[in-house]
Every structure is written in structure tokens, then in C-alpha cells.
Amino acid sequence: MQQLPEAFRERVMRDLGVEAGEALCAALDTPSPTAIRRHPQKGAEAPVGEPIPWSEWGSYLSERPSFTLDPAFHGGAYYVQEASSQFVGRLLAGEQMAGKRLLDLCAAPGGKSTLYATLVGEEGLVVANEVDRRRVQILADNVRKWGLGNVVVTTNEAADFEPLEEWFDVVAVDAPCSGEGMFRRLPESREEWSEGAVGQCAAIQREILGSAWQALKPGGILIYSTCTFNHTEDEEVLVDFVARVGEECVALEPVSEAEAWGIEVGRVGAFHTYRFYPHRAKGEGFFAAVVRKVGEATKSGRRGRDRKAKSVIQPVDKREMQELSRWLQEPEQMRCYRAGELLYAVRASRYEEVERLSGMLRVVYAGVAMGEIFKGKLKPEGALAFYVGLRREAVPEAELSQQEALEFLRKGELAATLFEEGLNLVCHRGVSLGFVKRIGARVNNLYPHSLRILNK
Numbered sequence: 001m002q003q004l005p006e007a008f009r010e011r012v013m014r015d016l017g018v019e020a021g022e023a024l025c026a027a028l029d030t031p032s033p034t035a036i037r038r039h040p041q042k043g044a045e046a047p048v049g050e051p052i053p054w055s056e057w058g059s060y061l062s063e064r065p066s067f068t069l070d071p072a073f074h075g076g077a078y079y080v081q082e083a084s085s086q087f088v089g090r091l092l093a094g095e096q097m098a099g100k101r102l103l104d105l106c107a108a109p110g111g112k113s114t115l116y117a118t119l120v121g122e123e124g125l126v127v128a129n130e131v132d133r134r135r136v137q138i139l140a141d142n143v144r145k146w147g148l149g150n151v152v153v154t155t156n157e158a159a160d161f162e163p164l165e166e167w168f169d170v171v172a173v174d175a176p177c178s179g180e181g182m183f184r185r186l187p188e189s190r191e192e193w194s195e196g197a198v199g200q201c202a203a204i205q206r207e208i209l210g211s212a213w214q215a216l217k218p219g220g221i222l223i224y225s226t227c228t229f230n231h232t233e234d235e236e237v238l239v240d241f242v243a244r245v246g247e248e249c250v251a252l253e254p255v256s257e258a259e260a261w262g263i264e265v266g267r268v269g270a271f272h273t274y275r276f277y278p279h280r281a282k283g284e285g286f287f288a289a290v291v292r293k294v295g296e297a298t299k300s301g302r303r304g305r306d307r308k309a310k311s312v313i314q315p316v317d318k319r320e321m322q323e324l325s326r327w328l329q330e331p332e333q334m335r336c337y338r339a340g341e342l343l344y345a346v347r348a349s350r351y352e353e354v355e356r357l358s359g360m361l362r363v364v365y366a367g368v369a370m371g372e373i374f375k376g377k378l379k380p381e382g383a384l385a386f387y388v389g390l391r392r393e394a395v396p397e398a399e400l401s402q403q404e405a406l407e408f409l410r411k412g413e414l415a416a417t418l419f420e421e422g423l424n425l426v427c428h429r430g431v432s433l434g435f436v437k438r439i440g441a442r443v444n445n446l447y448p449h450s451l452r453i454l455n456k
């Protein structure tokens, strides 16, 4: 295995002392625990394992199965998520999260965004932002699969959110960092690490935190996290932040069990901090800090300073709504709209927010993509199959074996006899995976090309 960078080793020995430093370096050469987080509504078919003590839906698996060959994984029954990073959910455990508006500023590939989407529930709204235009597509795919219909995926700079002044109940900054916590799970990250990168990341982290704070409501919560051990990107970034706006910060109740779980707890101003060292806690290297913004929370937040821009979404007409309603469990709670060729649905109570965001940010995906209407009938998008609010009686369900389901996920050929004539919802052990259309002896596999399994 690639050696740990010498400058990293030396610093760890200085910071932790030789004994603990050696223990950390030794732990970085052991295998990573495999962990998943179950979907609360769709997770019955998720693999079972030992619970992660700080995560309501998390478990460790005793071995790493081939997730690619598990149809339930593709259907969003669970997310493969490193255990330490699931701790951000625990930071919000004392809060009433249902229905809240949350901004995840550095969101791809979406591990934490999907957890936040679960916490705010279908009535809430998560804005999951990823600046990198390639990574944002992976984020959008994971959001589609999670299927709660309560996420707006954007691809913007953090500063673009500043006009949304005091608008969010929670803002999470899972900052780009030098990645020392990845040294175990991704050994190639050891080669990419440098002392220079540590300083550069710290400068970016300070800027992102400044934008995050502006977008946060009084009474709201800021979560700052990195997957690195060094104080320059962790405590020192917070020291600098506290020097700027410390008088606006209030401490939350600390997570009292943290030490018993092997997490190192600390304090920077009003921030409670939590650091995961792999030789002490069962997870990868991780640092998280949390604080509340002083003041009384208002329900809506400030109106903010929108640039003059026209929203790119348009309402659907009555006929279209009638057809879309057939596919939704609670059509009266939903509002549908058109963006380009595609029709989408979102909670009616969130429609105006989606409209506003689509006028001021680069929105990649919002709510649930329903599909296109041809001759009055919906041609469903793959995302609709993953949506928890899909009315499953809308089309016949075809329950496939594991082999057949994998063939479907490869966009391979399937026997027409497996399906009824017309559209079918494809399921495996009740987890819905997508749609096919049977026309006589022919089967059109409608699984999205971008999601198909490539291996045999």
C-alpha cells in the first residue's frame, strides 16, 4: 500500500503524541468498515447488520457485498454511506426537523443530502448544491433514487446563495478538504495530499462558511464538516469564523454519548466539535461542528435580494394535471409543472420556493420528474418509479427474479411473457426499479441509460 505522506505522519505525532499518532497511522492501514444507511420507507430489503450507534438508519455490514448486483441498492432501498459521516444526522436529533428548509452547499455525491431529505420529510425542502458540473449529475441521480421528491439540486458557487438572505433553517457545509480521512478507504488519496493543499482548502472553507452564514435564518443551525484531521482546516477555520461573527453564535446541547462512542469532543467559541479518529471510533476520519445563529426564528425568513430573473418553470394545464394525478398517491397535495419537455411534481406547499429558486440559480433537478405526455398519456421517467409517492396501481406491477431484475438494470432484453400489455412497473422483492412497455412480443426497456449497470 502507498505509504502515508511523511509530513502527515510527523504532524500527527506532534499533535497526538507518539503513542496515539502511531495508533492512528496503524489504523489507516487496516480495512475500512462497510456501512449503509437504510431508506426509512423503502429499506425493508436493505442488508442487515450491526447498528451504528449514532445513526438511526445506519448499520455496519460484516463484509462488503457486491452492491452492483443487488437490485434493492439500485432501487434506493439504502445508500452506501461511511459511518462517521452519518453523524451529521445525530447533530440535528434535538431539533424538530420535519418541514424545514435546509441548504447543503457542498452536496455531491449526495450521502448527506439524502440523509437530510429523510430528516426534513416530504413536507420539507432540501436544496442540494454542487459546484462541479460533472459531480452534480451523480448527485441528481442519487436524489432521484432516494425518491422523496423534496430536493432541489443546483449547480452554483456558494456565493450565489447570499441573496437568499436568512432563508434556510439549516445550512450544511461539508467542505472540500485535503481528505486525510480518506487515507484508509481511498489509498490513492495519499498521493494527492500535500501541505500546500491544506492551506488552500482552509481559504476556500472560510469563504464558503461566510456565504453559508448569510443564507441562514436567525435561530437556524450551521453544520460545518470535513473529512480531514488537521486543525488548519477544522478548528482554525472555526476560530477565524468566530472572530468574525462569534457574537451571533449560540451553542446547542452537546451530543452527550459522543465520548462513549470514541469521538473526540471539543469546543471553539459556541461550536461543539466532534472528531472521528479511526483508531478510536468505528468509522473513517471525520470532523463536524455545529452552532446556532442567535435570534428568533421566523417561519418564512427574509424575502432576500433576488436578481431580476424569470423562472423557467411553467404550470401544467388541466388535462395534463388529470393524467399526472393518476400516477400520484396524493395528487391534491402536489403541484405539477413543466421545465422544457419534462413534467415534474412537487409538494404544492413548496411550489413557490421551487419557482423562485429556478429563477435565480442553475437548477438541475427539482421535486420528482414524472415524464412526458404523448397523446394524453404519460410516458414515465425512471425517477417516477423511485418516488415514494408513486401510486403503484397506476400500472401493472411485474415482480422479477434477481437475474431478470439485473437484466432490466443492464437495459438488456427481457421476455415479453413477464409483462402485461402496455406499461409495467418493474419490481424486485417489492422495490420498484423502473418501467417497461410491452407491445405484443416486443419489450421496450425504459430504464435510464445513465443509470444502467455496465458489468456483466
Ligand code: SAM
Pocket (backbone or CB within 6 Å): 085, 105, 106, 107, 108, 109, 110, 111, 112, 113, 130, 131, 132, 135, 157, 158, 174, 175, 176, 177, 204, 208, 227
Ligand atoms: N456532502 C457530500 C456527501 O456527503 O456525499 C460530500 C461533499 S465533498 C466532501 C465536498 C464537495 O465540495 C465536492 O463535491 C466538491 O466538488 C465541492 N466543492 C469543491 N470546491 C468547492 C467550492 N469552492 N465551493 C463549494 N463546493 C466546492
